[in-house]
Amino acid sequence: MQSQEITSILIDKFGEELVAHPSDDAWQVDTPEFRLLVILTDNREGLRLLLPICPASQAQPYLTQLLQINFAQTQGVHYGLHQEVLWGVYAHPLPSLTPEDLKRAIADLLVLQEKGLSECFNLLIETQIRLIIKAAKQQGQSLEATLQNLDRLYAEGLLGGLSQDPQERDQFLAAWRYQLDRLWDEES
Structure with a gap:
């Protein structure tokens, strides 16, 4: 998948006014409900989608359940902790990423974000x-x-x-x- 395809998919999904492309290897979608980050790896061989779910302190009581969900989940999105934030994460090699993969990953991350910690609870x-x-x-x-x-x-x-x-x-x-x-x- 090429960089311009990623831009096009994000604009089609969220609208041009919500999609920022601050560098060749990063995009950011800002809405009132969420901030989606799309980042290419340093070698530009992989793509990572990141969506904040909640502060890590709120997720702390549910770490066991988060790991259970990560283990049982069959889709490509998972939970991850970084910089005191619980994130929804998707990673995929860029050469084999299809537009359908990217669209599905975005939709799955939005579902994960919408659920918040309710499934863990x-x-x-x-x-x-x-x-x-x-x-x-x-x-x-x-x-x-x-x-x-x-x-x-x-x-x-x-x-x-x-x-x-x-x-x-x-x-x-x-x-x-x-x-x-x-x-x-x-x-x-």
Whole structure:
């Protein structure tokens, strides 16, 4: 892929007013929602797309989940940490890069940026719920007994607080029930 093709694809996707080409080997797309960096490697043999997701300090509690997602992900975009920022990253050899590859990578990075840390948070929560199920089963508790314990913890204010709105409490308990029902039989 040639440099002018990259410029053309970026302008077609984002508009000329949002695409800057400050040097022969770099482009920058600035929108109110994100800043996309497109950089050629020093030897001009590779292309890298970088999209900031969040500060590294926000990502710190989810490093295990980020690595799990990177491992399981089949697409070319991944998470990376650099300069105290969690980035969405795509790298590809320039000679074999097609316009479709570049367009798909941009779209995948934008999805990653839009998700932020929500997928990591969901993985962490699922891991914690699985631990609760495992502990409950080791104590010989049934699903219903586990739900009763959670209900008691909410009623006593240990979860949710004593001043929690009853409707909100019911929503939380419904979410617990959904997750426990979904995962109960998967844990031994």
